[in-house]
Amino acid sequence: MRVILWGVRGSLATPMSSAQVRDKARALLAEATPGDLASPTAIEAYLDRSVHSWTYGGNTSCVEVQLENQTCILDAGTGLRALSGVVMADGRGANPQHRIDVFFTHFHWDHICGFPFFGPIYVPERPLSVWSGRSDAEALLHNQMSGAHFPVKWDGLRSRITCTHLPEDAATEVGGAQVRILPLIHPDKAYGYRIDAGGRSVCYLTDTEVSKSPHRLAETYAAFVDGADVVIVDAMYGFLDYHDHINFGHSTIFNFIDFFREANIGELVIFHHDPLASDTAVSRLRADAERYKQLIAPQARWTLSAAREGQSWDFPPVVS
Numbered sequence: 001m002r003v004i005l006w007g008v009r010g011s012l013a014t015p016m017s018s019a020q021v022r023d024k025a026r027a028l029l030a031e032a033t034p035g036d037l038a039s040p041t042a043i044e045a046y047l048d049r050s051v052h053s054w055t056y057g058g059n060t061s062c063v064e065v066q067l068e069n070q071t072c073i074l075d076a077g078t079g080l081r082a083l084s085g086v087v088m089a090d091g092r093g094a095n096p097q098h099r100i101d102v103f104f105t106h107f108h109w110d111h112i113c114g115f116p117f118f119g120p121i122y123v124p125e126r127p128l129s130v131w132s133g134r135s136d137a138e139a140l141l142h143n144q145m146s147g148a149h150f151p152v153k154w155d156g157l158r159s160r161i162t163c164t165h166l167p168e169d170a171a172t173e174v175g176g177a178q179v180r181i182l183p184l185i186h187p188d189k190a191y192g193y194r195i196d197a198g199g200r201s202v203c204y205l206t207d208t209e210v211s212k213s214p215h216r217l218a219e220t221y222a223a224f225v226d227g228a229d230v231v232i233v234d235a236m237y238g239f240l241d242y243h244d245h246i247n248f249g250h251s252t253i254f255n256f257i258d259f260f261r262e263a264n265i266g267e268l269v270i271f272h273h274d275p276l277a278s279d280t281a282v283s284r285l286r287a288d289a290e291r292y293k294q295l296i297a298p299q300a301r302w303t304l305s306a307a308r309e310g311q312s313w314d315f316p317p318v319v320s
């Protein structure tokens, strides 16, 4: 199993501004030594280690889970456009023998607006499976590509898209994966996912407002993620920010750290970054979360990270 993050931003795509690019350029230039700039190789090495040479990214939710002869995609935010370029270039997109399964947490704009830009939906006769905890997924995607919303219409697509309603109370076999869903706390309903394959597993729990009633949910969430290699969670707000956004449907990372204090997981990932959060703000939130973890869960074996576009994990199958 290989997991790749293509979009990590919440609510609205957030391209960097010229002022933000300039801030990074200024910091890079100010901290460079003559040796850092002495050759193309030295420059690359400097860029590799500098904290100013990258960004968490501005594309909205999209996570790829690669399995053998199968590509699973969690949400179709704007991050899907770049993933589309990769699957069309490497042959997966046009190969009808290669399974593509798209799983939707819900159908708010930031989780669907990359779908019309996904190349495989335009490949004639290509099968493509859409999965959701809702029974009306097809109607919702149809609406997005109809009327005045998009120039290409759903009814004109020549790929073979099937939409399937996932049950809440049982795992579903999807190609080589076992998929389970968890109802989340979010306006209009959303579902978290757990994908297991080859003895490895990834959990994806966005968008959800656990911070409103954490004590009621702790046990359910901890049980859902037990044994997962990576757990991606909605941690859009800092502790104080959250109190200005109650009922918006999003959480703070601190509740998840509480939930998973004793959990057997590999890595907890801060995801669905606030569009108003700069890279510095996301790094500060991650540092605060790390401090909180050291305070309340010093024995925890899992690591913590803040999601960054392009971040990836390789999990070889567990041989039993």
Ligand SMILES: [Zn+2]
Binding pocket: 010, 011, 061, 108, 110, 111, 207, 272
């Ligand atoms: Zn969202």
Ligand SMILES: [Zn+2]
Binding pocket: 106, 108, 186, 207, 249
């Ligand atoms: Zn949402």
